[in-house]
Amino acid sequence: MANEIIDGLIKALQLIFSGDPTVVEISVRSILISGSATILSVLWGLPVAMILGLKNFPGKFLIKGFFNTMLGIPTVALGLILYLLFSKAGPLGFLRLLYSPAAMIIGQAILITPIIVSFVASAIESVDPDIKDLAKTLGASETEASIAVLKESKNGVVLAVTASFNRALAELGIVLMVGGNIAGFTSVLTTTIALETNKGDIELSIALAIILLLIVFVLTISMNLVQRHRT
Amino acid sequence: MKTIMELDNISKVYGSITALDHINLNLQEGEVFSLLGPNGSGKTTLLKIMAGIEKPSSGEILFRGVEVYENNTNQMRLKSTMVFQKTALFNTNVYQNIAYGLRFRNLSKKETDNKVKEVLKTVRLEGYEKRQAKKLSGGEQQRVALARALAIDTDVLLLDEPTANIDPKNVSIIEDVLSWVNKEKKTTMVIATHNIFQAETLANRAALLLEGRIVKVGTPQDIFTQPSKLLADYARLENVFTGVAIITKEGTSMIDIGEGVQIEAALQKLGNVSVHVRPEDIILSAQPLVSSARNTFEGRITEISDLGSIVKLRVKAGKDFTVQVTKRSFNEMQPNLGSKVFLAFKASAVQVI
Numbered sequence: 001m002a003n004e005i006i007d008g009l010i011k012a013l014q015l016i017f018s019g020d021p022t023v024v025e026i027s028v029r030s031i032l033i034s035g036s037a038t039i040l041s042v043l044w045g046l047p048v049a050m051i052l053g054l055k056n057f058p059g060k061f062l063i064k065g066f067f068n069t070m071l072g073i074p075t076v077a078l079g080l081i082l083y084l085l086f087s088k089a090g091p092l093g094f095l096r097l098l099y100s101p102a103a104m105i106i107g108q109a110i111l112i113t114p115i116i117v118s119f120v121a122s123a124i125e126s127v128d129p130d131i132k133d134l135a136k137t138l139g140a141s142e143t144e145a146s147i148a149v150l151k152e153s154k155n156g157v158v159l160a161v162t163a164s165f166n167r168a169l170a171e172l173g174i175v176l177m178v179g180g181n182i183a184g185f186t187s188v189l190t191t192t193i194a195l196e197t198n199k200g201d202i203e204l205s206i207a208l209a210i211i212l213l214l215i216v217f218v219l220t221i222s223m224n225l226v227q228r229h230r231t
Numbered sequence: 232m233k234t235i236m237e238l239d240n241i242s243k244v245y246g247s248i249t250a251l252d253h254i255n256l257n258l259q260e261g262e263v264f265s266l267l268g269p270n271g272s273g274k275t276t277l278l279k280i281m282a283g284i285e286k287p288s289s290g291e292i293l294f295r296g297v298e299v300y301e302n303n304t305n306q307m308r309l310k311s312t313m314v315f316q317k318t319a320l321f322n323t324n325v326y327q328n329i330a331y332g333l334r335f336r337n338l339s340k341k342e343t344d345n346k347v348k349e350v351l352k353t354v355r356l357e358g359y360e361k362r363q364a365k366k367l368s369g370g371e372q373q374r375v376a377l378a379r380a381l382a383i384d385t386d387v388l389l390l391d392e393p394t395a396n397i398d399p400k401n402v403s404i405i406e407d408v409l410s411w412v413n414k415e416k417k418t419t420m421v422i423a424t425h426n427i428f429q430a431e432t433l434a435n436r437a438a439l440l441l442e443g444r445i446v447k448v449g450t451p452q453d454i455f456t457q458p459s460k461l462l463a464d465y466a467r468l469e470n471v472f473t474g475v476a477i478i479t480k481e482g483t484s485m486i487d488i489g490e491g492v493q494i495e496a497a498l499q500k501l502g503n504v505s506v507h508v509r510p511e512d513i514i515l516s517a518q519p520l521v522s523s524a525r526n527t528f529e530g531r532i533t534e535i536s537d538l539g540s541i542v543k544l545r546v547k548a549g550k551d552f553t554v555q556v557t558k559r560s561f562n563e564m565q566p567n568l569g570s571k572v573f574l575a576f577k578a579s580a581v582q583v584i
Contacts, residue, residue, distance in 0.1 A: 133284045134315065134321075135331070137282045137308065138383060139305075139309045148321070152321065
């Protein structure tokens, strides 16, 4: 067994360094799908987070509670719900999205939206409450003042975006259920690792796992370095 | 003099609390106006309304004769700026902090650079452009905030307790800068303060604000001649004592302020007087003091407030005294609540109000 692992590791490194087309293709697809999901969740999550962080209105705690609860949603459960929605007989079946990258992007975006909303809203709430008034008294309009507050919470925003991308990249349940791991079309790092290991192709799995970990580490460390440089 | 800003029956209500109650005030172009009043009297709310960052619940504001309403508040904001009591800074360097307001005034990069340099010179922080604003000392931070307000050259400058909670050296720099700005740039200023001496030094006119109402408007001297009950009310000021004075053989006054405490003052007063001792003029020591100071008392610490570079202590020595020491000397002494301490101040530090 030990030999098998070492053997697998060596072959995995060979796959990575030789630029094996399958490895490259799956890695690039993973980054593209999770990157798109992150952008999508920022587009719809950031305005919600800004409203929650900057305004007070009745029922605000309920909405915040909802997003906080959604932080812990099991990916398989969300995957199943989306599968039922997107399947032929489902209410969104007419979109013919099941087993497509689009369904995977939407699924991951829904999964990580609570991270964007909760983290960014807390970051905005922790900004000195005088900052908004300060921006206004220096001549900013209401919108410009809100942007100044968002800028002050940029560390929290960067953390939320990084954590969201990492969660999207590393999740398996949704991409497996609505993507289907179709080779050359919807197979991504996590689905390939899970299924190739079952099939006994340990080298490819190890190679992809190394890449998955590398992406997460490199991204997180570089974000930390950028933040440290700025402050 | 022309009226630059007119407040007509301004009220501000938060739920069941009336923060401002029918305020009427005319601000003359080029004057230094002081808003005097204790904490919670509505000074900050009034300044925020004058800055256009808070809406009054009722009443009218006229800026240069034009009524300010929802759609043109932005224009007033460009002409009137406020410096907050609790220094607010953007989490970036000094340059970016000062340049922030200039971006709304269409200045070129070169003009912005020059302006930042000019105002840093005014507040005596030359060469601080690249320093992280939040890493400066409390006094320096407040000077950056002042420089940022000066950079945008507004017609009206509103200052909320600009020298509270900072050390005496920075206080005198800020007071100098404010006098200079009013003299050279003719900027109209409103200074909210609970320090009547600051009002007297800097302002031409003052208003006494008590529980959201303006009780009196006049020269600072006019206001000090109010009945002492009112003064004591408003003052809730530190170290204000009222008592009966007699003149001593040495030609000083001895004032009996009650609780067995007598204060010697380097002035000749007889009868009822109110006096004030600045917290920073009182020397605090853990040992009995051997000094030339005419007033020495023994007491115990009842309250400690950490204000950053300085620490304020309340000492019960018959009467309650407020003492201000630097953080450094506080750390050297390491006093605790209940610690026995000795106070001393010169007869010349006692001022009549």
